[in-house]
Amino acid sequence: FEARRAQVTASRRIGEPQDIADVALFLASPRSAYVNGAEIAVDGGMSSMLMDMVPRPGFNQ
Template identity: 60%
Template sequence: MLRARTQMVTSRRIAEPRDIADVVLFLASERSGYVKGQELPVDSGLCRNVMSPVPRPQ
């Protein structure tokens, strides 16, 4: 199961707490001052890789 999961993400590894903490620190810093109303998935592309094959209505 772990191997299959790691193959689904672009980084080829499971996130560590530091990965999440880095994003939280960025969002809490002045550097993110111009970021407004965005979703910011921290999943190494998992959502995109899982959802891209799903057909979407045109």
């Protein structure tokens, strides 16, 4: 199950709690001072890869 789950992410691994913590630390730091109203997906690229899995007549080869 874990191997198949990792295959559907661009990073090819399952996320760890540290991945969320890193984003939270970035947002709490001065480096994110110009970030405003953004939605940040911390999903290893899974949301980007999902569209490749959906059958789309006339689009998929």
